[in-house]
Amino acid sequence: MNCFGLCCVALPYAKSADFAFNKDSGTPCRNLQSDFLCGIHDELRSKGFRGCVAYECFGAGQNVSQNIYEGKDWVKHPELANEMFQVFPIVQQLHEMLWYIKEALEAQVAQSIHEELQIAFERTEQLTKKAPAEILGIDVPRHRAYVNELLLKVSEMVRPKPTNAKLAKRRDFLGAKLQGANLRGVSLRGALLIAADLRGADLRQTDVIGADFRDADLRGADLRGSIFLTQAQVNAAKGDASTKLPATVKVPAHWKK
Incomplete structure (x- = not known):
């Protein structure tokens, strides 16, 4: 061992x-x-x-x-x-x-x-x-x-310059309804994303270091190119085969196929 x-x-x-x-x-x-x-x-x-x-x-x-x-x-x-x-x-x-x-x-x-x-x-x-x-x-x-x-x-x-200035300044997304939201280029450092609805959201080139993804719904979300995304963060979230992940992390076994 x-x-x-x-x-x-x-x-x-x-x-x-x-x-x-x-x-x-x-x-x-x-x-x-x-x-x-x-x-x-x-x-x-x-x-x-x-x-x-x-x-x-x-x-x-x-x-x-x-x-x-x-x-x-x-x-x-x-x-x-x-x-x-x-x-x-x-x-x-x-x-x-x-x-x-x-x-x-x-x-x-x-x-x-x-x-x-x-x-x-x-x-x-x-x-x-x-x-x-x-x-x-x-x-x-x-x-x-x-x-x-x-x-x-x-x-x-x-990160490219975010197009959504309002979301770029926000850090508390607890239970937020963000289905299809454009978060590309946003810094989500330390953001609370617990139970957030991120289905189909664009999270490309986001900085997610320290972000809390517990029970966040990532089905259909695009996280390709996001930086500092760990396996632990992905494991804590919900997702499926339609979730697009960077090559640095694997699809969790408990995600729906």
Whole structure:
């Protein structure tokens, strides 16, 4: 096993529409098996764990388990458990940044800042290779701000000028009726799109970093060319075979064919 089920232990969650029961940080989920696999992996959505389906560690679990702690798991080495559970969320954030920077590096229009992006990637990657004590001392908000400044530059380079100025200024789309809406080029950074009706909407070349797509209806929507769209965001939404996605993400198994 490459990962020690760290997301199933280190992270807390509260009983809600996304989780069937409360769990404190550092407490193993009752569905976690002794081999660190999920006992209900194929039934997560039906069992009330949609939050797990939408979660993405970006490879941080494997890195913490196999590289930073050299294969020593928290069960056989309980003295490492608390530290490991604190290290994991930090490394997860760093891996997420690496994922965004990598996508930014692939944007042809961002060639003018390619060197800056490459430096940011290498600096971030180096942080993920530090010893646990050093990782716990990382100023994550400061590093995120540094990376975000570059990602914003890429976003401005990629996105055409939005034609809908009103929607471009909006951030709260909770349950919004946006069927067929033209959102092309709009920055939806951190936007609340929970349960929004986005059927047939044009989301091409939108910046969706941090946008909340939980239960958003993406049937027939066009997200090709959107930037910083993660698999977790897509997994949290509703869609079908008519949804057009960028090549960086896959069609979720629970979407209607």
